[in-house]
Amino acid sequence: MIAVIGAGPAGLSAAATAAERGEKVLLIDSSPRLGGQYWRHLPSNWNDDRSLHYDFSKAQALFDRVLTNPLITRHSNAHVWQAEKNDGVFTLFVVRDGVEEKVIADKVILATGAYDRSIPFPGWTLPGVMTPGAAQAMLKSHGVLVGKRVVVAGTGPFILPVAAGLADSGAEIVGLYEANNPIRWLLNLHGFILNPSKIAEALYYMKKLRKHRISIRFGKSVDSTSKGFATVNGKRVDCDVVAVGWGFVPDLSLAGILGAQLKVDGDGTVVVAVDSHQETSVPGLFAAGESTGIGGSTLSMIEGVIAAGGKGKFARWRAQVFARGLQRVYPVPTNWQAKLNDQTIICRCEEVTLGDICSSVDELGAENGRTAKLFTRAGMGLCQGRVCGRNVSEIVAAKRAEKVHDSERMGGAQRPTAGPISLGELGDGLQKKF
């Protein structure tokens, strides 16, 4: 039996392909509905016209293939919190409805996706400041507009559909700020030539933005936020929501737990190392989608097919060229630390400030993100450093005029468990029914 973890573009493609090749598949996903983050959609009671999606037909086709295939069993609302491999067989520990169960699989395909990368700035913990992914999720999954006057900022192609979707649903986009210069698009000309469908997609969003009279302001970013306004390159912009995102961070917890070799991508992002079949360094453990490198839904679907034994190596190469091009076009500006002050919170969970981290370096001798964490608790909270880990490492390194070592970056992606579990669930399956 093949266990596929994650039901986004990569996981759905992997599950459908494997089942169509005659394999028994268990598709495990933490959400109630298929689609992952990219194809989040409203519940069936909404009569959703899918107008917030670009090309939802691809999602629907995969949903149909997965839902009608008798070889696929689905576990939704299920969280894999722990995993191990013994004698060539994988055991996954899955919590569903407050009950823990063990799943045995011969092959595991990780399609665990990614989440928004965040960078701290003064005021980023205020209610109303969120990631573009949060604004998008509230709208696409729940039909809720997070605000009336919204600033969308950061870098990367993702901020465009977020702004367009919010505007389509009635929000006023008071500012759309892309930190990088459009001249950098020339760095991915070859990517566009190899992937002409991406030109069509870019034009689709540009047209939507033009319809709402939204223009992208380049080279600008949010300096700070206060109640009711954001400061953008020194200028006050009144708003009730600020959505800022700096690309994505792959979710590598399960890959790390199972001992798969990780590696550091060109832009400092930690990813799972895979071979041409999408197999990790652990035999039988495959990875597809964002966990092998941020590349978007097209690349994720191709990788899912290959991980399940299907074809598509040329298509994958083409999409990888585009993904690498995007990395060059949309780097995170290196000067982000200059906007912080001593009171700025860096670790949201444990309320650790920049001042706390700096004094752990100056006074206590912290040498890297790990020792700064031990001195300050930055990264020890409920999110386990998923939001602040990389930022803390980079702050400590900058303070010591050093570069963050790859070993530290990869160590920061390692977690002893992939999700929290209560002692009751661990012991005898606490019935946590809401």
Next chain:
Amino acid sequence: MTQPAASITFTFNDEKVSAVPGQTIAAALFSANQKVLRKTRMGGEDRSIFCGIGICWDCVVTVNGISNQRACIIEVVDSMVVQS
């Protein structure tokens, strides 16, 4: 897109809030213009949703007496009792 009726209710800090079946606690509270979900342990600062997809744990609330539950991923059930 048509929104179904907000046919279920729950309480948030003893105030009655209505929700559409399938909505998360955070989505229902944002619809009701309630963005502050909790105060922090040390600084007493207001916090709300941040990542919106269950990663950052900033939106945690107490649900039916069980603490540290993520408002952004737990769906509302009729008569649920939610506290900051």
